[in-house]
Amino acid sequence: MAARGARPIAGDSYRRWLPAGGPASRRTRALTTARRSGVRALTVMGGVPALRPVSRLGMRLLFDHLAADWDTIRKDPMYVVNFVRGLEQLPARLGARPAPRTILDVACGTGLATGVLLERFARARVTGVDIAPRMVAAAAERFPAAEFLQASGDALPFKNGSFDLVTSLDGFFDVAELSRVCAPGGAIFLAYSNAQVPIRRSLNDLASEAEAAGLRAEWEQTAQGWWLWASAG
Numbered sequence: 312m313a314a315r316g317a318r319p320i321a322g323d324s325y326r327r328w329l330p331a332g333g334p335a336s337r338r339t340r341a342l343t344t345a346r347r348s349g350v351r352a353l354t355v356m357g358g359v360p361a362l363r364p365v366s367r368l369g370m371r372l373l374f375d376h377l378a379a380d381w382d383t384i385r386k387d388p389m390y391v392v393n394f395v396r397g398l399e400q401l402p403a404r405l406g407a408r409p410a411p412r413t414i415l416d417v418a419c420g421t422g423l424a425t426g427v428l429l430e431r432f433a434r435a436r437v438t439g440v441d442i443a444p445r446m447v448a449a450a451a452e453r454f455p456a457a458e459f460l461q462a463s464g465d466a467l468p469f470k471n472g473s474f475d476l477v478t479s480l481d482g483f484f485d486v487a488e489l490s491r492v493c494a495p496g497g498a499i500f501l502a503y504s505n506a507q508v509p510i511r512r513s514l515n516d517l518a519s520e521a522e523a524a525g526l527r528a529e530w531e532q533t534a535q536g537w538w539l540w541a542s543a544g
Contacts, residue, residue: 367463370483371442374420378445381421389535394424394480394502397531397538398431401476404498404540411435411475415492416457417464418442418482422450424502425457428478438474440467467492476500483512486520490543499526502538514539 377384401411412435416425419439428437439454440462441447451459462468464484472494479489480502489499501517514530514537521528526541 363463363465367442367465370463371444374441374443375445378421378443378449381446381449385420385423390481390504391423391427393504393533393536393538394478395427396533396535397500397502397540398427398478400540401498401500404542408496411497413474413494414438414476414478415440415467415469415474417467417477417479417484417489419450419459420446420482422454422457422459424478424480425450425454425459429454429456432476435475440464464488472497478502480504486517486526486541487524490521490524490526490541493543495543497542499541500538501541502536504536505534 374381405411411432414428414432414435414437416422416428416437416439419425419441422439425437425439428435437457439447439450439457439459441450441459442461442463444461447459447461450457460468464479464482465488467488469492471491473492475494475497476499477489477493477497478500481504482501486499493499499521503512503514514532517539518528518530521539521541526543528539528541530537530539
């Protein structure tokens, strides 16, 4: 049963993460452990303004290295099912307001969530950003109907209020920065899956960040993961 409203405990910030396809060798397990520790450290550093340049560099190098295998790592449908189900709530969130015409997908990777957005909002202008240039290149080749840029989720190269809908799936970002680029009356949709993910942020922390940014936030947790909707009014 889904849990709404009351803020749940989000669980581990990082879960076991191995590419699918058979038993892992000792070397692979060692590399996975090193990546796990590295991503955890970089995520913590990203929350400290003075250390963000180091965090950005580390994230870019790590995810550039993984870009060629990213679609294989994330081929399990569990990665996207929670995003799709949460996105189905958008009409209720918008009420009488029109469907979004401009959409930003933050930490887009190779475009897993971007593809869903393109299919669901065929008339919208969809933009994806990711900190890793090789991820951006792969996404642009896979989804030429969208625009892709290299950018960090805590320093977006857009004017205030540029997007009607801002989303992120299993990503790292600054909620206040997402709020800055979200248009008045727009919505922010953040989702994390219960599949093996390299970055898994605490729902408690994100809900607190949304409140600190002056956003109205609601969240839901299911067997597939959790999502958070936020808006400024």
